[in-house]
Amino acid sequence: MSPRLRSRLSALLTVLACLLAPCGALAAWAAYGLGDTGRYVAAMAPLATDPHVREAVADAVGEGVLAEVETAGARDTGVPGAGQAVPASDGVRLFVRDAARSFTRTAAYRAGWDAANRTVHGAVVRALRDERTGRAVTVDLAPVTARVRDRLAEDHVPMADRIPVRPTPVTVLPAHDVDRLRKGYHVVDVAAFWLPLAAVVFAVAGIAVAACRRRAVTATGLGTALGGGLLALAVVVGRRLTVAGLPGPVDGPAAGAVYDALTATLRTAAWVLVGLGLAVAVLSWLAGRLRARRRVPTGPAVGPAPSRARL
16 A cells, blocks of 8 residues: 555544544433433532522422412412412512522432432433333422422411422423434434444554554544544533523523533543543654654764875
8 A cells, every 4th residue: 555545544534533532422421421310410419509500499499389379378268260379478479489498408408309300310211211111201399399388387387288289290301202312312322332432443543554653643632632622612502502592490590500510521521532632642743853853863973084194
């Protein structure tokens, strides 16, 4: 094989390796980071103390409890028009919201946060892995309502002990999305293993067939660093698009905190690619410089001594 053909083949393999490296990191993060319940719960656990997330949870729970209080008040007072809620007084609203905020600072809330995340994630993963399941993924919020009701009763909030705790299933994943996401999950699960392996194989092959292996190593390092930088940029862009596209009480800082917690491992992987690639490129360049200096003569050449003319 001619040197020119070897160089072209090496360049092609190097480009493929550098493209597959960030894609493999993304697939591995999705399969082994988001797809593992233990890692997911560990990543979400610190959010229980995040002020933005606590505020969003307190507002959502408070609104739900207020709705129950108003409905219970309508039944208790016998207001005409059954089923119509009686607006709660400002004092009751203040008590409910303060109690909900206080609840988010308790150990019971943190334990419930971890349990809820574990339950929801486990249900979603089971639905994505089990091809026989075509139902929507739901979670019951009744235990949370019961804990808030008990806290309101301790604070002597009017009618708090009369708040009914009914099963409150919340749809986490609609049924029509389960099949679509299941196919994507299977693709990611396979890609998480094969893409990183293919990136390593292409990188090694590109270096092996190169006419100048040192330059191939340098190019591979620089390409890997560039791919890691693009992955980090994609995480930043994805954060803006995700936070802007989430309606309702989870938008804003709370959604940003959740996104940051879930992508922490991916950001680390991106910067590892950048650091590793730059380190390989710099070491390869320094090795080439050192080899070039060793080839340069260190002193003047010493020739044969001139012969003396005879007198």
